[in-house]
Amino acid sequence: MKSKSKSTFFIVALITAALLYVALFGLHIGGLNIKGANEMRFGIDIRGGVEATYTPKDLDRAPTEDELASARTIIETRMDAKRITDREITTDKTDGSIIVRFPWKSDEADFDAQKAISELGETALLTFRDPDGNVVLEGTDVKKSYASLDEQGVTYNVILELTDTGKQKFADATGRLIGKNISIYMDENEIESATVQDQITGGIARITNQKDVATAKALADKINSGSLPFSMIANDANIISADLGTGALAVMVRAGELAFILVCLFMLLYYRLPGFVACIALVLQVVGQLLALSVPQFTLTLPGIAGVILSIGMGVDANVIVSERIKEELNSGKTLRSSITAGFHRAFSSVFDGNITVMIVSIVLIIFGSGSMLSFGYTLLCGVLMNFVAGVTASRLMISSLSEYKGLQKPWLFGARRLA
Amino acid sequence: MKVIDFYKRRYIYFAISICIILAGVICAFTEGIKLDINFQGGAVLKYTFVGTIDTDDAANIVEETIGRTTTCQEQTTMNKDEKMLVVNLANKESLTSQQQEAVTDALAKAYPEAKIEFATSLSVQPFTGARFFRNGIIAILLSFALILVYVGFRFKNIGGFSAATMAIVALFHDAFVVTATFIIFRIPLNDSFIAAILTIIGFSINDTIVIYDRIRENKLLLGKKTPTEDLVNLSITQSMTRSINTNIAVFMSITIVFIFAQIYNIETIKDFALPMMFGTISGCYSTICIAGPLWTMWKNHQAKAKLKKAQG
Numbered sequence: 001m002k003s004k005s006k007s008t009f010f011i012v013a014l015i016t017a018a019l020l021y022v023a024l025f026g027l028h029i030g031g032l033n034i035k036g037a038n039e040m041r042f043g044i045d046i047r048g049g050v051e052a053t054y055t056p057k058d059l060d061r062a063p064t065e066d067e068l069a070s071a072r073t074i075i076e077t078r079m080d081a082k083r084i085t086d087r088e089i090t091t092d093k094t095d096g097s098i099i100v101r102f103p104w105k106s107d108e109a110d111f112d113a114q115k116a117i118s119e120l121g122e123t124a125l126l127t128f129r130d131p132d133g134n135v136v137l138e139g140t141d142v143k144k145s146y147a148s149l150d151e152q153g154v155t156y157n158v159i160l161e162l163t164d165t166g167k168q169k170f171a172d173a174t175g176r177l178i179g180k181n182i183s184i185y186m187d188e189n190e191i192e193s194a195t196v197q198d199q200i201t202g203g204i205a206r207i208t209n210q211k212d213v214a215t216a217k218a219l220a221d222k223i224n225s226g227s228l229p230f231s232m233i234a235n236d237a238n239i240i241s242a243d244l245g246t247g248a249l250a251v252m253v254r255a256g257e258l259a260f261i262l263v264c265l266f267m268l269l270y271y272r273l274p275g276f277v278a279c280i281a282l283v284l285q286v287v288g289q290l291l292a293l294s295v296p297q298f299t300l301t302l303p304g305i306a307g308v309i310l311s312i313g314m315g316v317d318a319n320v321i322v323s324e325r326i327k328e329e330l331n332s333g334k335t336l337r338s339s340i341t342a343g344f345h346r347a348f349s350s351v352f353d354g355n356i357t358v359m360i361v362s363i364v365l366i367i368f369g370s371g372s373m374l375s376f377g378y379t380l381l382c383g384v385l386m387n388f389v390a391g392v393t394a395s396r397l398m399i400s401s402l403s404e405y406k407g408l409q410k411p412w413l414f415g416a417r418r419l420a
Numbered sequence: 421m422k423v424i425d426f427y428k429r430r431y432i433y434f435a436i437s438i439c440i441i442l443a444g445v446i447c448a449f450t451e452g453i454k455l456d457i458n459f460q461g462g463a464v465l466k467y468t469f470v471g472t473i474d475t476d477d478a479a480n481i482v483e484e485t486i487g488r489t490t491t492c493q494e495q496t497t498m499n500k501d502e503k504m505l506v507v508n509l510a511n512k513e514s515l516t517s518q519q520q521e522a523v524t525d526a527l528a529k530a531y532p533e534a535k536i537e538f539a540t541s542l543s544v545q546p547f548t549g550a551r552f553f554r555n556g557i558i559a560i561l562l563s564f565a566l567i568l569v570y571v572g573f574r575f576k577n578i579g580g581f582s583a584a585t586m587a588i589v590a591l592f593h594d595a596f597v598v599t600a601t602f603i604i605f606r607i608p609l610n611d612s613f614i615a616a617i618l619t620i621i622g623f624s625i626n627d628t629i630v631i632y633d634r635i636r637e638n639k640l641l642l643g644k645k646t647p648t649e650d651l652v653n654l655s656i657t658q659s660m661t662r663s664i665n666t667n668i669a670v671f672m673s674i675t676i677v678f679i680f681a682q683i684y685n686i687e688t689i690k691d692f693a694l695p696m697m698f699g700t701i702s703g704c705y706s707t708i709c710i711a712g713p714l715w716t717m718w719k720n721h722q723a724k725a726k727l728k729k730a731q732g
Contacts, residue, residue, distance in 0.1 A: 350633030
């Protein structure tokens with residue numbers, strides 16, 4: 001029993017070291033793929049990037065849900081064409097806006113973000129072209145487009161209802177192009193190509209054999225975008241160049257490391273053995289926070305870093321409270337073992353209430369906050385949870401374990417004023 | 421251990437706090453509160469350049485291009501060879517990316533030698549900014565309400581509601597001090613303001629709870645008959661080393677961040693770290709010198725009222 005408890009410290013320390021390694025460098029074994037700190041997702045305020053909120057231009061009513069879906073499709077298709085794959089697009093149905101976020105494109109030195117924002121919102125030019133590239137039909141010729149199941153209920157089709165002029169144009173084109181292809185272009189990007197089976201005179205065109213309902217829906221949205229009655233404009237936009245962002249991050253990481261080392265030195269010199277344990281517990285807490293960010297690839301922003309700072313402060317506090325309490329108990333003449341037990345017991349209620357209160361604040365921020373406040377709330381919540389794991393549980397396991405060693409049972413190692 | 425009588429000197433502390441808050445209020449009236457465009461709407465564009473650019477001249481070029489009143493400023497950057505041209509658009513309207521492109525083109529054309537390069541821009545519509553600000557305030561007030569309920573419930577044995585109310589008073593105190601720092605140092609209120617306030621609220625409530633916890637524990641140990649001021653003075657004195665050490669650690673960390681931001685000239689971090697430094701001190705001070713004594717006054721007042729009632 002005793003020897004088991006003696007080894008606990010090393011087990012906790014080893015786990016911390018292992019997790020530290022994973023948090024810094026990631027772990028990629030077989031199907032297990034944990035991303036490390038170097039692959040962390042940073043917000044555009046840190047690594048540079050673009051955040052733009054698009055709203056319809058010159059539209060005196062709120063856009064319908066379908067129109068918004070089409071507008072989103074236009075933006076997505078264009079981002080694909082620009083090879084901006086790492087992106088976040090959210091649609092806000094209540095005020096009819098589309099929020100686009102993407103990091104600065106590092107592989108293009110002269111990436112023009114202002115121009116990119118303008119281009120993403122322009123009205124889409126949708127054309128149907130014959131194999132020679134002649135335009136046979138335009139987006140405005142399509143009344144509406146939607147996905148549907150075929151009569152057998154097996155495959156999905158995209159149905160195009162054409163306007164009267166469209167009907168005529170399409171009848172001419174399909175008559176001429178039987179057995180050949182008609183391709184659909186958004187701007188200059190081909191989005192679909194289909195072979196003409198028969199002449200279509202009824203004003204209803206079908207693109208058959210879509211893979212699934214989602215593909216069919218996406219194509220229908222793209223085709224609808226050609227008849228969208230408005231363009232999108234970004235009045236709310238934030239562009240941060242990559243130099244500005246990453247430079248700031250490197251400096252902050254260095255400041256954070258220095259602060260962490262100084263805090264550890266302070267704890268070590270002032271509280272000795274419990275201070276040493278506190279250092280390991282703090283490493284464990286920071287590691288936990290890094291993993292909580294990198295594993296689900298949660299975006300870390302500057303306010304998010306503020307949340308990390310606050311929770312590390314809380315972590316230091318938990319360790320300070322415990323160490324102070326152990327010292328007090330020792331000074332009141334108790335034995336080392338009962339001092340440690342009583343110290344943790346007494347300290348727990350205040351650490352518990354302090355952390356639960358901060359947890360309440362963080363949950364409010366996650367629910368009601370948007371953007372920067374959400375990020376702050378998330379890192380804070382993870383930090384507070386880690387505080388219970390590291391600052392309370394891990395610290396107690398480590399101190400109890402170390403106090404089993406004869407050589408470490410000296411009260412001065414715990415900062416006591418006189419021998420117990 | 422010598423028990424320090426915090427309660428006796430309470431009016432000195434109250435006076436200090438009122439002075440600081442008043443200084444903030446006076447500054448707010450004389451200098452005005454600077455809301456950043458995150459909250460009130462507007463647009464700002466930043467360009468890096470080398471050599472020299474006459475800022476008035478640049479402002480004229482922008483005004484001619486988009487027809488809006490403009491002021492330009494020069495800023496230093498992390499890179500010593502480069503400078504930053506800050507283009508501020510007057511009135512609180514946003515600027516579309518199309519207009520921004522026009523500004524960029526016009527400036528690049530006007531100063532071909534300066535290697536003008538677009539760095540950063542922020543454009544916010546007034547109503548978006550107002551909504552963001554409102555959401556922030558709602559989140560803060562809702563947090564206060566929930567803290568009130570939780571602390572009231574957990575600290576029932578030291579008169580839950582009164583203790584919780586005083587904790588909130590201390591939080592308002594700290595929020596005011598942080599805001600005053602922003603106003604006095606002419607830092608515009610933006611999203612780092614919200615983050616700073618929230619962080620300080622977190623630290624401060626934790627500080628207050630640690631002291632309350634000690635009061636709660638001592639009340640059980642010493643019994644109900646101990647006068648409230650003795651109870652509070654003893655509890656604060658006992659937790660003094662902890663209060664100082666924790667706050668040294670936090671203050672030191674924030675100061676390092678501030679110094680780094682100052683050396684490398686990182687505006688966003690500087691604007692966040694400086695108010696945090698003041699907030700940390702305020703959070704510790706408000707617990708010991710405001711929440712504790714105020715709560716004692718409330719309790720003493722309650723006891724007196726009860727006595728009067730009993731006497732008829």
